[in-house]
Amino acid sequence: MNWIIVVSSVVILLSLGLLFGWMLGVFSNVFHVKENPLVEKIKEALPQANCGACGYSGCGSFAEAVARGDAPINGCVAGGQETIDTLANIMGVSQKETQTRYVAVVLCKGGIDEALVNADARGASSCRMAHYLRLSDRACNFGCLGYGDCAKACPFGAITMGKNGLPIVNTTICTGCGICVDKCPRDIMRLFSDTKRVLCLCSNRDTGSLVRKACKVGCISCGLCVKKCPQKAITFKNNLPVIDIEKCDLCGICVTICPVHSLSLRQALTEKDE
Amino acid sequence: MSLVNILIQTIFSQNFIFMRFLGLCPFFGLTNDMDSSIGMGGAVTFVTVMASVVSYFVYYFVLIPFGVEYLQTIAFILTIAVFVQLVEIYLKKMIPNLYKVMGIYLPLITTNCMILGVTLINIQEGYSLLETIFFAFGSSVGFTLAMVLMTAVRIRMGDSNIPAFFKGAPIVFIAASFIAIAFMGLQGLGG
Numbered sequence: 280m281n282w283i284i285v286v287s288s289v290v291i292l293l294s295l296g297l298l299f300g301w302m303l304g305v306f307s308n309v310f311h312v313k314e315n316p317l318v319e320k321i322k323e324a325l326p327q328a329n330c331g332a333c334g335y336s337g338c339g340s341f342a343e344a345v346a347r348g349d350a351p352i353n354g355c356v357a358g359g360q361e362t363i364d365t366l367a368n369i370m371g372v373s374q375k376e377t378q379t380r381y382v383a384v385v386l387c388k389g390g391i392d393e394a395l396v397n398a399d400a401r402g403a404s405s406c407r408m409a410h411y412l413r414l415s416d417r418a419c420n421f422g423c424l425g426y427g428d429c430a431k432a433c434p435f436g437a438i439t440m441g442k443n444g445l446p447i448v449n450t451t452i453c454t455g456c457g458i459c460v461d462k463c464p465r466d467i468m469r470l471f472s473d474t475k476r477v478l479c480l481c482s483n484r485d486t487g488s489l490v491r492k493a494c495k496v497g498c499i500s501c502g503l504c505v506k507k508c509p510q511k512a513i514t515f516k517n518n519l520p521v522i523d524i525e526k527c528d529l530c531g532i533c534v535t536i537c538p539v540h541s542l543s544l545r546q547a548l549t550e551k552d553e
Numbered sequence: 554m555s556l557v558n559i560l561i562q563t564i565f566s567q568n569f570i571f572m573r574f575l576g577l578c579p580f581f582g583l584t585n586d587m588d589s590s591i592g593m594g595g596a597v598t599f600v601t602v603m604a605s606v607v608s609y610f611v612y613y614f615v616l617i618p619f620g621v622e623y624l625q626t627i628a629f630i631l632t633i634a635v636f637v638q639l640v641e642i643y644l645k646k647m648i649p650n651l652y653k654v655m656g657i658y659l660p661l662i663t664t665n666c667m668i669l670g671v672t673l674i675n676i677q678e679g680y681s682l683l684e685t686i687f688f689a690f691g692s693s694v695g696f697t698l699a700m701v702l703m704t705a706v707r708i709r710m711g712d713s714n715i716p717a718f719f720k721g722a723p724i725v726f727i728a729a730s731f732i733a734i735a736f737m738g739l740q741g742l743g744g
Contacts, residue, residue: 288621295611295628299635306639310646 317346317369324365325355328434332356332456345370356381357435357454380473381455383438383448387423387467388480390443393495394419405431410464419493421465421483429459429468475529477522481539484517496539504533556687561743563691569667570699571736576667579658580696581725584703589654594697596644596659598690600636601668605689608632608672609682629672630663637663667696702732 321342329337333354335344344350345366352366359380397418403409406428415424425444437452438459446459450473459468467482479498483490487499500518512526513533520533569575576597583593608629616622641659644652652659662668671692675685706728715724 284621287619288624291615291619291621292624292627292631295615295631299631303635303638303642307642310642 318342320369321345321366324358324362324369326358326362326454328357328456330357330434330454330456330458332454332458357456359454381457381470382450382453382473383429383455383457383459383468384471384478384480385423385446385448385467386469386478386480386482387421387445388496389417389419389422389494390441390445391425392443394422395493395495397492407462407464417493419483419490419497421467421485422481422494422497423467424465428462428464432458432462434458476524477527477529477531477533479520479522481519484519486518490518499539501538503536503538507532507536556684558743559684559687560691560694563688564695564698565736565739566742568695568699568736569670569692570696571733573670575670576665576696578661579665580699580703581722581729583655583658584700584707586654587701587704587708589651590700590704591697592648592651593655593658594693594700596640596655597662597665597668597696598693600633600640600662601671601693601696602686602689603636603639604629604633604668605672605675605685606682607636609675609685612676625673625676626669629669633668633672634663667692699732703729706732 322339325338325342327338331337333341333350333356335341335350338355341350341354345352345354352370353363355362355366395418396416398416400409400414400416403412403414403424403426406424406426409415409424409426417424423445425440427438427440427446429446430438430440434456435452435454437449437454438446439449441447446468455470455473457470460466460470462468465482471478481490481494481496481498483493483497485493487501490497490499498519500515502515504520505513505515509530509532510526510528512523512528513520514523515521522533563569567573570577570580579593579597584590608625611628611632612622612625616624616628637660640662641652644655644659671689675688678688680688703725707725710724710728719727
């Protein structure tokens with residue numbers, strides 16, 4: 280083997296590569312100055328999850344919009360207060376008022392043990408598929424399907440699928456970006472402000488007798504909570520109780536008297552608050 | 554061969570896309586709107602001409618003196634990659650909108666076989682520097698022409714009622730083949 284050829288080829292290519300690389304380096308330095316250094320700073324302060332909750336295609340374009348002044352500095356939902364403060368520092372704007380924190384809530388309690396089965400359907404691999412192709416064996420047409428589309432979609436790993444087949448939202452990790460809300464084909468995932476409140480954890484809009492056939496813990500529209508509420512804060516709409524949070528004083532009477540076994544109304548959204 | 558002949562040949566009768574079938578990836582991928590196809594044509598023109606000139610020097614002043622002509626392919630790919638990077642850096646800073654539209658197709662110019670084809674044919678045909686520049690310029694103008702033609706066809710296609718099984722890629726391929734057949738009619742033009 281002729282070693283000179285081997286060595287010379289390597290040396291020539293290497294030197295060509297080095298020369299070109301140096302040229303590129305010089306060129307990119309020359310052009311790098313043109314970019315707004317503010318954008319870089321803002322980019323670093325963002326969570327880089329590219330969740331898109333701000334309405335821009337990713338953290339990069341949001342940073343550019345903030346630097347231009349097109350986007351509000353509190354536009355990043357995922358980053359929370361911390362990011363807002365950092366951005367306020369970078370942009371030299373004071374942002375005193377605290378933004379309401381939102382978390383995702385699963386509005387269904389019908390796990391494997393509670394939700395009744397009325398069909399033999401298999402083969403679905405996602406909630407989306409199960410919902411649109413009617414591949415669910417659950418009798419309830421409104422409840423959780425349990426395939427975990429929300430858990431898969433969560434960019435922060437805040438949702439896990441519990442043993443009973445229901446998603447569990449880790450409210451300390453959840454940033455309220457709302458991706459799970461979009462992914463859930465049955466609109467069970469909803470965003471709520473992270474405050475103490477009473478929620479009806481059932482989404483079934485059917486009448487009581489139909490709900491009975493579908494789920495052990497579904498709201499049967501008995502109206503007991505409406506009658507017993509001392510504040511008259513509860514009304515019924517679409518066979519589901521609607522709680523007026525202005526009137527509600529969180530007494531918890533409705534939660535205790537709700538006749539459906541495992542309560543359909545639950546007080547306090549986060550355990551953190553208690 | 555005169556320079557005008559080279560231009561006419563590369564633009565029409567030996568059009569790289571319709572006659573040699575090189576560089577088809579951006580041809581099918583980026584012909585959805587006029588702006589991006591013209592932008593792509595411009596980027597490809599710059600890269601092809603610059604890469605051809607530099608590869609001419611690399612071949613005759615580096616590879617031949619050292620007797621390593623067999624390195625031409627890899628050395629040319631290196632040259633092309635550098636110029637694609639240059640264009641990318643330039644567009645990112647100066648025309649970010651075009652940069653966003655081109656997306657993945659911009660770095661893909663690196664592997665656009667038309668450009669490598671041009672540089673290799675230059676060497677194979679033994680063109681002089683001037684002929685090299687004309688050949689490179691003509692082929693990229695031909696490429697841009699093809700892109701613009703295809704875009705115009707695709708824009709019209711958007712309004713027409715296409716059978717379901719032809720929708721999307723199939724009808725685009727068929728249209729492209731018709732244009733190629735039309736270009737065959739120009740065979741022999743420019744000597």
